[in-house]
Amino acid sequence: MIVEHLELTNFRNYAAAEVHFTPGTTALIGANGQGKTNLAEALTFLATLESFRGVPVDVLIRNGEDTAIVRAQVRHPDGREVLIEAELTRTGRNRVQVNKQRLVRARDLLGVMRTTVFSPGDLALIQGGPGERRRFLDDALVAVAARNDTMRREVDRIVRQRNAFLKQIGWKTNPSALSGDETLTLDVWDEKLAEVGGQWGDARAHLVAQLQPMVTRAYEDLATQVTPIDFVYEPEWRRIGLARALAASRAEDLRRGLTTTGPHRDDLEMSVNGLPARTHASQGEQRTLALALRLATHRLVTDTMGSPPVLVLDDVLSELDPDRATALLTHMPKGQVIITSASGLPTTAHPDRILHIAAGTVTNN
Ligand SMILES: Nc1ncnc2c1ncn2[C@@H]1O[C@H](COP(=O)(O)OP(=O)(O)OP(=O)(O)O)[C@@H](O)[C@H]1O
Ligand SMILES: [Mg+2]
Structure with missing residues (x-):
């Protein structure tokens, strides 16, 4: 499956952001502390209703705000389009909707959106x-x-x-x-x-x-x-x-x-x-x-x-030597990939799209 579109409101350091993804590889590039991991976290949150950083939902809501909204449009291989929307609240009682239908049990979300995440915490x-x-x-x-x-x-x-x-x-x-x-x-x-x-x-x-x-x-x-x-x-x-x-x-x-x-x-x-x-x-x-x-x-x-599933690789290139970094990019599995990097990608990488991230703002390139 692929994520076509992601929208954030008051999520971490994003006041509002809208991102269109390609079916191939998207690189999220930006200096430290700009919001690359936050964007990856928002996306994968919709698959599990948990942060891959293991923090409570409360932490994901933008400072000073009461609620955050994460919304994604997902396309399944059979062509089925699914809109997943989550409203995060400080009490931890999230409201989740799939195609505008209220989700009753969290586990009903299993399989609606699949992600594989690699992060430094691994x-x-x-x-x-x-x-x-x-x-x-x-x-x-x-x-x-x-x-x-x-x-x-x-x-x-x-x-x-x-x-x-x-x-x-x-x-x-x-x-x-x-x-x-x-x-x-x-x-x-x-x-x-x-x-x-x-x-x-x-x-x-x-x-x-x-x-x-x-x-x-x-x-x-x-x-x-x-x-x-x-x-x-x-x-x-x-x-x-x-x-x-x-x-x-x-x-x-x-x-x-x-x-x-x-x-x-x-x-x-x-x-x-x-x-x-x-x-x-x-x-x-x-x-x-x-x-x-x-x-x-x-x-x-x-x-x-x-x-x-959507493969999310957060900061995967740091600590890999140049040969291993190149090997990773050469052997990248098929499907949609979202990869973040603070130092840019090696010249051997040819992402389908590069998004630059600075202070919670995403710019298309
Ligand atoms: N709830 C929040 N409200 C407002 N800002 C937040 C919140 N949570 C995190 N931030 C800010 O988001 C910023 C970006 O964090 P993020 O982890 O996405 O950076 P990054 O681009 O992945 O950086 P790095 O290259 O260092 O991994 C941080 O500076 C942090 O202070
Ligand atoms: Mg990061």
Whole structure:
């Protein structure tokens, strides 16, 4: 799908802006602090109703204003035109309309507009804790099949309720200290978690197996050399089964008032050239890997859905050496791309359109 038109009112440093996009590559060029990322953020907000910078909606509203409006006209590959409009308020209660119809549930927006975003913050996929990588995998699962969103929420809900129950019965030191009713209730939670959590682990493992060769290819395209990339998603609980793992950790869970095993605790280990990426890879290698993760996901979603999401690359060229920057531009996936840069694009880049951004004003070129 492509975004044809974007309109902002009181969004971040934009009082009012209107931008027409081409189906190909649009470069957003401007000095630091002018509004390039803000524009990319507004666009992708309509896909997820979240900022890719992980900030609350309140922050997105222009200082001194009460509401912001983001509006985009999107065209699907079958020719369908969709108008998405979001009114952001400081209370966080957003009003979203799709073709002038009020959106009832946020998840009804899934698939209306698809974006793949790479931003400097994605370094956290490599450098950050396991939660970052779980979120990456789980977001990708939802991106390839909207129904996964239901299962993801279900796993989350069961873990939260099991934890709440563990706390409620009060840090028992031993499973034998539980009453018959307490044991039964915990058994029920374990059974539910074993079932849904087990399926979620299977889904993640399947995804990791699909992604590994795609990430390797994306990485090698960028690095222009053969580079073994390895992924290991092998939580101990998957080896013995979640039901058995939960039984084995029950005493510890009771002591800590917390579910200590399951998909909500997993990690995805990644290595480059046989060395752990988090601790051994250079900054540029980590950045390349983070970018390769996004590009591979983009390809997977494109293959699964039959058409590419809008690819948004925020500040992707900083920290890539000139060869890798050129390789990225050469291997750019098909579809609509929006790329921001403060230093301009290498001469090897030939964007279809360049937009200059200065102090919240967009000028066509
Ligand atoms: N809610 C807001 N209201 C008004 N201005 C804001 C708001 N949020 C951010 N800004 C301003 O928007 C400006 C542009 O931010 P943005 O992140 O888009 O810059 P950029 O062009 O991507 O710069 P860089 O090249 O440094 O990444 C910042 O100077 C910031 O102060
Ligand atoms: Mg920026």
